[in-house]
Amino acid sequence: MSEILFILTTLYVAYVFYNTANQPKSASRPAAHKAESPSQINVLTPNEIPAAAITENKPVTEEAKLALDPDTINSVRNPLTGEVSKISSNYPFTKRWIKEALVSEGLLEKIYSTGELNEEINEKIKQALTTLKTLPQYQA
Numbered sequence: 001m002s003e004i005l006f007i008l009t010t011l012y013v014a015y016v017f018y019n020t021a022n023q024p025k026s027a028s029r030p031a032a033h034k035a036e037s038p039s040q041i042n043v044l045t046p047n048e049i050p051a052a053a054i055t056e057n058k059p060v061t062e063e064a065k066l067a068l069d070p071d072t073i074n075s076v077r078n079p080l081t082g083e084v085s086k087i088s089s090n091y092p093f094t095k096r097w098i099k100e101a102l103v104s105e106g107l108l109e110k111i112y113s114t115g116e117l118n119e120e121i122n123e124k125i126k127q128a129l130t131t132l133k134t135l136p137q138y139q140a
Contacts (some may be wrong), residue, residue: 075140076133084140091125102128
């Protein structure tokens with residue numbers, strides 16, 4: 001009995017694979033709605049948001065003010081590629097292009113390896129990252 005069950009299961013699996021492999025691409029996946037051109041996408045600016053979308057006026061909390069403060073934002077934009085990356089609090093895990101930007105902007109003398117890091121160099125790196133975030137070409 002177990003052999004018959006094994007054969008039937010094998011045939012069913014083969015049938016499923018055969019149908020999925022031979023099914024046309026358009027029928028196998030639902031068609032996603034795509035805009036024909038970027039001009040068809042409606043993007044609302046803050047001034048165009050309808051009043052009904054704003055549920056209630058709340059005073060800005062201290063936490064929200066800190067979130068908007070440029071000194072607390074930990075993202076920078078690569079001016080060459082437009083990539084936005086978070087700055088890691090740990091220098092060895094910071095992306096390579098951020099390290100190269102620190103050197104090219106003259107904020108650090110060189111790209112430090114993990115073995116060269118000490119308290120003095122870590123303070124220099126923190127200062128350099130803070131300065132890099134304030135430069136207009138690197139602001140996200």
